[in-house]
Amino acid sequence: MGTSNGQSWDVICSDLEATRLVAGLLAVVLKPGDVIGLDGELGAGKTHFVQAVAAQLGFDPAQVTSPTFTLIQEYATAPPICHLDAYRLHDSDEFLELGVDELLGGDVVCLIEWASRVADVLPKDYLQLNFETLSESSRRISFVSNGPRSQKLLDNVRAAYSRQ
Ligand SMILES: Nc1ncnc2c1ncn2[C@@H]1O[C@H](COP(=O)(O)OP(=O)(O)OP(=O)(O)O)[C@@H](O)[C@H]1O
Ligand SMILES: [Mg+2]
Numbered sequence: 215m216g217t218s219n220g221q222s223w224d225v226i227c228s229d230l231e232a233t234r235l236v237a238g239l240l241a242v243v244l245k246p247g248d249v250i251g252l253d254g255e256l257g258a259g260k261t262h263f264v265q266a267v268a269a270q271l272g273f274d275p276a277q278v279t280s281p282t283f284t285l286i287q288e289y290a291t292a293p294p295i296c297h298l299d300a301y302r303l304h305d306s307d308e309f310l311e312l313g314v315d316e317l318l319g320g321d322v323v324c325l326i327e328w329a330s331r332v333a334d335v336l337p338k339d340y341l342q343l344n345f346e347t348l349s350e351s352s353r354r355i356s357f358v359s360n361g362p363r364s365q366k367l368l369d370n371v372r373a374a375y376s377r378q
Contacts, residue, residue, distance in 0.1 A: 220359035223372050227353045233259055236355060236375065237266030243370040244323045246293040248363070249337050251329025254345025258326045258355050263343070264297050267325065271295070281327070286312055293323050300328040306335040339363040 218365050227233040240250075244267070252260040261280045269275040271291035281287045281299040289295040303309050309332040319337045322366055329336060339361030346354040357372075359365040 220361065221365060221368065222355045222356050222358045223368055225375060227259075227355060229351045230262065233263060234266040235351060235378070236371070237263045238270040239371050239378075240243070240367070241270035242265040243374070243378070244293060245320045245368060246323065247319045248367065249318055249324045249340035250326065251333065251336065251340055252327050252345065253330045253342070256344035258347050258367040259355075260305065260343075260345055262326045263345070263355075264295075264327070268295055268297075268372060278309045279342075282310070286317075288322070294321065296322045296324045298324060300331040301327060306332045310335055319333060327361055340342040341367050 222378060225236055227236060244250075252263060261278070267276040268289050269291075270276045271289075273291045273295070274290045278289065278297065279287070279296050282301055285299060285302070287297045289297065289310040290325055296316065300309055300314075314324075326332070326336070329340070329342065341364035342358040342360065344356040344358065346356070348354055357368045359368045
């Protein structure tokens, strides 16, 4: 997905717990300004992944809902999380009209569901996660880097995963 020339790393999450584990490994290496795109069909696990990132950072995952209609939600974690969903947007202009310019690469971590729809206005060096449904309980998550910053995130998560 996308036009990235970056490197990729695939991880198979055979159940919800495995997805939560990978999300937790990413959560602890996130820094303000990081931008994470999440793509994959309906029900692939994007929202679930964001819930687990927020939970790792101390936020009640029950309060993390899909921003399909609200479009933007912020969670008071450290670093703060901005959870966005581009599913209902018609184009990137509509995305920018939400005021996301100040959020992307700012003091928050942005996690964007359906990011490929607005990829042209994302910071170049964002980390892309592509979710694929393999079975009812199993997902493949492909991490794709787009530059040195996202590559470092990818490397950190991959290294932490191999230490599990
Ligand atoms: N290994 C897994 N990882 C993530 N979710 C899983 C897994 N196995 C089963 N599921 C289920 O898949 C569903 C994922 O739903 P979720 O809302 O996270 O999808 P989504 O990608 O955000 O969809 P949408 O495009 O509608 O926003 C949940 O019902 C979850 O319980
Ligand atoms: Mg969702």
